[in-house]
Amino acid sequence: MPVFIVLTADQAAHVRGPALPPYALEPIERLGSVFILPAGVLDHPAYAMHAEFLAALPQIDGADPSFPAALDPSED
Amino acid sequence: MSSIARRLGVMGQVDADVLSWRDSIIAAGGSVSVAILSIASRFVVDEKASGAWPLTDDYWPFWGENLIQATVSLKQRRTVTLVNAPAFTARRHFATDGTSRYLNTGFIPSTHKIAASTHNFRLAVYLRDNLSSNTYAAGATSSSNRNLRVRPRNGSVAYLDANSSSGTYTLPAATSAGYTAGSRDAASGANCYAYKNGVAMVQTVAPTAFGSASLPVVPIFVGGYNNAGVFTAPRATSIGFMAVGATLSAAQELAQYNAVQAWATAVGANV
Numbered sequence: 001m002p003v004f005i006v007l008t009a010d011q012a013a014h015v016r017g018p019a020l021p022p023y024a025l026e027p028i029e030r031l032g033s034v035f036i037l038p039a040g041v042l043d044h045p046a047y048a049m050h051a052e053f054l055a056a057l058p059q060i061d062g063a064d065p066s067f068p069a070a071l072d073p074s075e076d
Numbered sequence: 077m078s079s080i081a082r083r084l085g086v087m088g089q090v091d092a093d094v095l096s097w098r099d100s101i102i103a104a105g106g107s108v109s110v111a112i113l114s115i116a117s118r119f120v121v122d123e124k125a126s127g128a129w130p131l132t133d134d135y136w137p138f139w140g141e142n143l144i145q146a147t148v149s150l151k152q153r154r155t156v157t158l159v160n161a162p163a164f165t166a167r168r169h170f171a172t173d174g175t176s177r178y179l180n181t182g183f184i185p186s187t188h189k190i191a192a193s194t195h196n197f198r199l200a201v202y203l204r205d206n207l208s209s210n211t212y213a214a215g216a217t218s219s220s221n222r223n224l225r226v227r228p229r230n231g232s233v234a235y236l237d238a239n240s241s242s243g244t245y246t247l248p249a250a251t252s253a254g255y256t257a258g259s260r261d262a263a264s265g266a267n268c269y270a271y272k273n274g275v276a277m278v279q280t281v282a283p284t285a286f287g288s289a290s291l292p293v294v295p296i297f298v299g300g301y302n303n304a305g306v307f308t309a310p311r312a313t314s315i316g317f318m319a320v321g322a323t324l325s326a327a328q329e330l331a332q333y334n335a336v337q338a339w340a341t342a343v344g345a346n347v
Contacts, residue, residue, distance in 0.1 A: 002173060002175070004175070004176065018157075021104075021155075022104075022143075022144075022147045022155050022156060022157055022158050023157070023158045023159075023161065024157045024158070024159050024160075024180070025159070025160060026159045026160060026307070028160075028175070028176045028307060029306075036175070036176055037160055037176060038160055038161065038173065038175070038176050038177055040161055041160060041161050044161050046158075046161065047161070062175065071306075071308075
């Protein structure tokens, strides 16, 4: 399973936004008010400006039982 | 005369809309080979011949030969934003991961529509993978029943929303791979349509509620859908092409599928 970086709301706000065009970072909110990003962004050149900050954050395997669940999709 | 111009001269005249697309790609730092100019020109000529071109508001050939080319839409020439690094494979697709990676087309249906309207909309996607899942390949929604979404396969059916609640359609074969289109041209279940590879699908559940205020006011996402600004119901998928616009006739649906499949085959992305 892929590995994800775990962020708080403040950390998510810090990195959210445009990166090297045409890329952007948008941490995904999960249950428990935590946010995730794929760990693959760490070595992606488009996100080099955030690499050092993101590398210091905790990571979790997507198959880990503690992996935060998705927010319920609000189906109409 | 440059060597490129000489080669184009051999192939015949390239469609002016394709040249505008090429110029936008070059301005963004990308490139378009002579071969792709020819392929894209053939596609546009075929679309214009069938009458689908004026009814289709935009096209996204995600199977571009380089990243920049794959992120510039063909008709309105909008640049897609790649969110959280979806994987790009040249001449094939963008791959999303079903969790966090997606594409933001920047196409806001309510404001960027041209041929489409509140009661006449169509969304089509060309997927290169087969996945049965209660998730969406693409879409946008901004309030109840203002849904433009494609769920290309969950079990043996596809779910398609054309500014409406979900309609359900029986897939001719149980696969999400190929070209799946959903549309409607009036506020009635009988006016909702779905096609797989250019062939009409049988409607098993008709939409019963229809957006009437407007089309969604948020951009269409790919690899899930945009739920009033929130990336929702993500799907792990490989998408090669997408189109939005107004409803096509049965003959135009088939013609567009044939044109899309010809482009896919020419670059090796066909399924």
